[in-house]
Amino acid sequence: MASVAKIARRTFLIGAAAVAGGVAVGYWYISRPYANPLEGGLAEGEATFNPYVKIAPDNTITVIAPRAEMGQGISTTLAALVAEELDVPLDMVKVEHGPASFAYYNAALLEEGGPFPFYDQSLMAETVRGALGGVSKALGFQGTGGSSSIRDGFEKMRQAGAAARYVLVEAAARKLGVAASELSTANGAIEHKASGREVAYGEVAAAAAAIDPPATVRLKDKADWKLLGKPQPRVDMLAKVTGAPIFGIDVVLPDMLFGTVKMSPRFWTKPVEADLSKAEKMPGVVKIVALETSYGHGFGVVAENTWAAFQAADAIEVEWEAAEYPADSAAISKTLQDALASGDGSALRDDGDVDTAFADAPRERLVEAAYEVPYLAHACMEPMNATARFKDGVLEIWSPNQMPTITRYLCSEAAGIERDKVNVHTTHLGGGFGRRGEMDFSIYAALLAKEAAGRPVKVTWTREEDIRHDTYRPAAAGRFQARLGDDGLPEALDMRIASPSVIGSALRRMFPSISPLGPDRTITDGSHNQPYAISNYRVTGIAADIGIPVGFWRSVGNSYNGFFHESFMDEIATAGKTDPVELRRKLMADWPTAVKVVEKVAAMAKWGEPLPSGRAKGFAFTLSFGGWVAEVVQVADTPAGIRIEKVWIAADVGTALDPGIIEAQLVSGAVFGLSAALGQEITIAEGMVEQSNFHDFDAMRISQCPAFEVAILENAERMGGVGEIGTPPAAPALANAVFTLTGKRIRTLPLSKEVAFA
Amino acid sequence: MRLIVDGKSIEFEADPEMPLLWALRDLAGKTGPKFGCGIAACGACTVHIGGEAVRSCSLPVGQVDGEVTTIEGLAASGKLHAVQQAWLDEQVAQCGYCQAGQIMSAAALLEANPDPTDQDIDEAMNGNLCRCGTYPRIRAAIKKAAALKTAGI
Ligand code: FES
Numbered sequence: 001m002a003s004v005a006k007i008a009r010r011t012f013l014i015g016a017a018a019v020a021g022g023v024a025v026g027y028w029y030i031s032r033p034y035a036n037p038l039e040g041g042l043a044e045g046e047a048t049f050n051p052y053v054k055i056a057p058d059n060t061i062t063v064i065a066p067r068a069e070m071g072q073g074i075s076t077t078l079a080a081l082v083a084e085e086l087d088v089p090l091d092m093v094k095v096e097h098g099p100a101s102f103a104y105y106n107a108a109l110l111e112e113g114g115p116f117p118f119y120d121q122s123l124m125a126e127t128v129r130g131a132l133g134g135v136s137k138a139l140g141f142q143g144t145g146g147s148s149s150i151r152d153g154f155e156k157m158r159q160a161g162a163a164a165r166y167v168l169v170e171a172a173a174r175k176l177g178v179a180a181s182e183l184s185t186a187n188g189a190i191e192h193k194a195s196g197r198e199v200a201y202g203e204v205a206a207a208a209a210a211i212d213p214p215a216t217v218r219l220k221d222k223a224d225w226k227l228l229g230k231p232q233p234r235v236d237m238l239a240k241v242t243g244a245p246i247f248g249i250d251v252v253l254p255d256m257l258f259g260t261v262k263m264s265p266r267f268w269t270k271p272v273e274a275d276l277s278k279a280e281k282m283p284g285v286v287k288i289v290a291l292e293t294s295y296g297h298g299f300g301v302v303a304e305n306t307w308a309a310f311q312a313a314d315a316i317e318v319e320w321e322a323a324e325y326p327a328d329s330a331a332i333s334k335t336l337q338d339a340l341a342s343g344d345g346s347a348l349r350d351d352g353d354v355d356t357a358f359a360d361a362p363r364e365r366l367v368e369a370a371y372e373v374p375y376l377a378h379a380c381m382e383p384m385n386a387t388a389r390f391k392d393g394v395l396e397i398w399s400p401n402q403m404p405t406i407t408r409y410l411c412s413e414a415a416g417i418e419r420d421k422v423n424v425h426t427t428h429l430g431g432g433f434g435r436r437g438e439m440d441f442s443i444y445a446a447l448l449a450k451e452a453a454g455r456p457v458k459v460t461w462t463r464e465e466d467i468r469h470d471t472y473r474p475a476a477a478g479r480f481q482a483r484l485g486d487d488g489l490p491e492a493l494d495m496r497i498a499s500p501s502v503i504g505s506a507l508r509r510m511f512p513s514i515s516p517l518g519p520d521r522t523i524t525d526g527s528h529n530q531p532y533a534i535s536n537y538r539v540t541g542i543a544a545d546i547g548i549p550v551g552f553w554r555s556v557g558n559s560y561n562g563f564f565h566e567s568f569m570d571e572i573a574t575a576g577k578t579d580p581v582e583l584r585r586k587l588m589a590d591w592p593t594a595v596k597v598v599e600k601v602a603a604m605a606k607w608g609e610p611l612p613s614g615r616a617k618g619f620a621f622t623l624s625f626g627g628w629v630a631e632v633v634q635v636a637d638t639p640a641g642i643r644i645e646k647v648w649i650a651a652d653v654g655t656a657l658d659p660g661i662i663e664a665q666l667v668s669g670a671v672f673g674l675s676a677a678l679g680q681e682i683t684i685a686e687g688m689v690e691q692s693n694f695h696d697f698d699a700m701r702i703s704q705c706p707a708f709e710v711a712i713l714e715n716a717e718r719m720g721g722v723g724e725i726g727t728p729p730a731a732p733a734l735a736n737a738v739f740t741l742t743g744k745r746i747r748t749l750p751l752s753k754e755v756a757f758a
Numbered sequence: 759m760r761l762i763v764d765g766k767s768i769e770f771e772a773d774p775e776m777p778l779l780w781a782l783r784d785l786a787g788k789t790g791p792k793f794g795c796g797i798a799a800c801g802a803c804t805v806h807i808g809g810e811a812v813r814s815c816s817l818p819v820g821q822v823d824g825e826v827t828t829i830e831g832l833a834a835s836g837k838l839h840a841v842q843q844a845w846l847d848e849q850v851a852q853c854g855y856c857q858a859g860q861i862m863s864a865a866a867l868l869e870a871n872p873d874p875t876d877q878d879i880d881e882a883m884n885g886n887l888c889r890c891g892t893y894p895r896i897r898a899a900i901k902k903a904a905a906l907k908t909a910g911i
C-alpha cells in the first residue's frame with residue numbers, strides 16, 4: 001500500500017463533504033446526540049424510547065428502519081435487529097421508514113471513504129474510519145448506499161431494542177412490586193414466573209419511557225439469537241404481492257394534480273428557443289413551467305392526469321444549446337485514452353518499485369492489454385418520480401429516495417423555503433441501485449408544487465426521460481501490464497485507469513459551490529484494494545472530466561474495476577500457464593478469508609473437472625464493501641448463441657444476519673452485472689444519449705437467467721455489506737468463460753458487441 | 759366512460775386514446791398496475807382482460823372490451839390467489855415494483871397451462887422485466903403455484 005506519509009499529503013474527496021455542510025468537526029459535535037425525531041409525532045398514549053422504537057398502549061410496537069427499502073430487504077433485517085433484543089417476534093412489529101432526521105445518520109456510509117483496503121486494520125486505517133464515521137454523524141448524513149446499512153445498524157439497532165426492553169422491565173418491576181431480576185420477557189410481554197403475573201409492553205410503555213436507560217446495555221450472545229442468523233419472512237412481502245400502494249409513484253393525495261418534465265437532452269444546456277403554445281393548449285394541461293436547477297434546465301408540465309402531461313411535454317418545441325463536452329462516444333473514448341496516455345494520476349496502491357521491475361523486462365515475460373467500458377444507466381423499474389405540495393408555507397415531499405436529509409436540504413434551497421419548513425416522506429423505492437441518491441426528481445416536484453396553488457403534484461418521468469437523464473455509471477478505460485516470473489506468477493503489475501470522477505460530478509450537481517479536492521478513490525475501487533500479494537503492484541487512477549453526469553451505480557467503481565482487474569488476472573493466468581483458481585490460491589495466501597471463498601466456489605462448481613465439449617467455465621473474485629465474493633460462470637455454445645447456464649457464488653460477509661435475504665441479494669447483484677455485460681451501453685451522439693427505453697437498453701430476461709447456487713461463509717472478522725457485492729465479479733467471470741469457450745479475449749463491454757448470446 | 763374493474767363498475771371521463779394504464783392509475787384509483795416503459799417492453803402494467811394477460815400501457819382505454827382484473831382484484835373473496843401465495847412462500851419480491859405484472863402474467867399462464875415446463879415459463883414470462891433479478895425465485899414460485907392449484911389450495 002501507499003505509505004502513510006504519501007497518504008497524509010493527500011486530501012481525500014470525502015473531506016469535501018465535511019466542507020459542504022459547513023461544519024467544524026470537533027469532538028463535542030461528534031458526540032452530541034441528536035434529538036429523538038419521533039417525539040413530535042406520537043399518537044395518543046404512544047411512548048417512544050429512542051429514535052427507533054415506539055409502543056402504543058394497545059401493544060402496537062413500531063420500529064423505525066430509517067434506510068430506504070429498495071428491494072435489498074433492509075427494513076426486515078433492521079427490524080429484526082431491534083426485535084431480537086426487544087424479545088418480540090418479527091410479525092408483532094410494524095416497520096416504518098420514519099422522517100428525514102439527522103438522528104438517523106449513517107456512520108458506515110462514509111467510513112470506507114479513506115484510502116485503505118477493507119482488510120487493513122492498522123491503527124491508521126481504523127482512525128480514519130472513525131473520523132469519517134464521525135463526519136457522517138456530525139452532518140446528520142442519513143443515507144442508504146455503499147452497502148453500509150447493516151454495518152451501521154448492527155450495534156445501534158440492537159442497542160435500541162435492548163435499551164427499550166430494559167426500561168420496560170424496570171417499569172414492570174415497579175408496577176408489580178418485584179425485582180427486575182425476577183422478570184423475563186417474551187412475545188411483547190413481561191412475565192413474573194413466580195406469581196404467574198404478566199404485563200404487556202403497552203401497559204407500561206408510558207411509564208417506561210420516563211425511565212432513563214442505563215449508559216450501557218448488555219446485548220445477547222450470538223448463540224442466543226432467535227431471529228438473527230436465520231431467514232425471516234420479509235416484512236414487505238404481503239404488500240408487494242397484493243399490489244399495495246407503497247411506491248412513490250403510487251402516492252395519491254386529495255385534489256392532486258399530475259405532472260412530468262422535459263429536461264434538456266444535452267446536459268447542463270439551456271433552451272435557445274422554445275414554443276410552448278401548442279403544448280399549453282392541449283386538453284388537461286394546467287401549466288407549463290421553466291425549470292432551472294443544478295441538475296439541468298428544461299420544462300415541467302402540470303396537468304389533470306399523467307397521460308395529458310406526457311403528451312404536452314412531447315408537444316413542447318425546443319431548440320437546445322449545443323453541448324460543451326465531447327459530443328459523441330468516439331470523442332469521449334479519445335478523452336479517456338488521452339488521459340491514460342498523459343494524465344496525472346494518483347496511485348492508491350504503489351507496492352515495491354514498479355518502474356524498475358518493468359525497466360528490464362524481457363518481451364516474452366510481458367502481458368499487456370487495454371480495456372474499455374461504456375456509460376450505463378440505472379434503469380430502475382420504477383421511473384423517477386416524486387410528489388410535492390406547497391401549502392401554508394410548508395413544503396411536503398413524498399419521494400422514493402436514498403438520501404432524505406440532503407433531499408430536504410436541496411429542495412429547501414431550490415424552492416427558497418426554510419429547511420425546517422420542508423418535510424420529506426420516504427416511500428418504498430421501485431429499485432434504487434444508487435440512482436435514487438440523487439435529488440433531481442424531488443427538486444422538480446418541489447418546484448412544480450410551488451406553481452400549483454397549494455395543490456399536490458405527482459411528477460412522473462417517462463421512461464425515455466429517465467434513461468436520458470440519468471447520473472450514469474461512468475465510462476472507463478484502462479491500460480495494464482504485468483511481468484511474469486519463472487513460475488508464471490506476476491512479479492509486477494501496473495494498472496492505469498481513467499474515468500470521470502463520480503464524486504466530482506455529484507458535487508457539481510449537489511453542492512456546486514464546492515470544488516472537488518484530491519483524488520477520487522472510486523476511480524480505482526476494486527483494483528487498488530484487492531487481496532493479492534504482488535511484489536511490485538501499482539494502481540493509478542486518472543480523473544478524466546468529461547461533463548456527462550456520472551453517479552453511483554450498484555457497486556460504483558467496483559463495477560468496472562472488477563471487470564478490469566479480474567479479466568486481466570485471467571490473462572496473466574493464461575500467459576503464465578497457471579490455473580486461474582490456483583493463481584488466486586497462491587497470490588491470496590496471506591488472506592485466508594479470500595482463499596476460503598475461492599476454494600468453496602471451486603468445489604461447488606467442480607472447477608477443474610472436464611466438461612463436455614461446447615461448455616466452459618470462468619472465474620472471478622472481488623472484495624467490495626467488505627464482502628469477499630468469488631463467482632464461477634458456466635457457458636454453453638448453442639445454435640442460438642452463447643447461453644449462461646449456471647452461476648456459483650461463494651461470499652463471505654463476516655456475520656450473515658439473514659441468509660435468505662443475502663442469497664437473494666447475491667443473485668440480484670450477479671444478474672445486474674450480467675445484464676450489463678450481456679448487452680447494456682449508453683452511447684452519446686450530438687451531445688445526447690442515444691438509448692431511450694427497454695427496447696434499446698434492456699436487461700437480462702427470465703429466458704436468459706441461469707441457475708444459481710450460493711454459499712454464504714462467515715470467516716471474515718469484520719462484517720461486510722451485501723447489496724452490491726454480487727455485481728463486480730459477474731462480468732469478468734462471464735468474459736473469462738467466453739474466452740475459455742471461444743478463445744476470444746473480449747476487453748470491452750458489452751460482450752454482445754463481439755459474440756452473440758442466446 | 760364505464761369499465762368493470764376488479765368486479766366493480768367504474769365511471770370516469772377520459773380521452774379514449776388514453777392508455778388503459780393511466781385511466782386505471784390516475785382516474786380509477788387503481789395503482790396496482792405499474793408504469794415501467796409505456797411501450798409494451800417491460801410487463802409492469804400487466805392486467806387481465808377476459809382472463810388474458812394484456813399490457814395496459816399500450817391499449818387505448820376506448821378499445822377495452824371485457825372485464826379488467828388488476829393485481830388488486832386477484833385475491834378473490836379475501837383469499838390470496840395461488841400465485842400470490844406461492845410468491846409469499848418463495849419470498850420472491852425484492853423491490854417489488856415489477857411483481858404485480860409478474861404475478862398477473864404467471865396467473866394467466868397457469869390458467870392456460872396448469873403444468874408449464876421451464877420453456878413454457880420462459881415464453882410466457884419473457885416480456886416481464888425484473889431489474890432486481892428475482893427470476894430464479896419466480897420460476898420456483900410458478901412451479902409451486904402450479905402444484906397448489908392442482909391440489910386445489
Ligand atoms: S409499462 Fe406496459 S409494458 Fe412496460
Ligand code: FES
Nearest residue numbers: 853854888889890
Ligand atoms: S422485484 Fe424489483 S424489479 Fe422486480
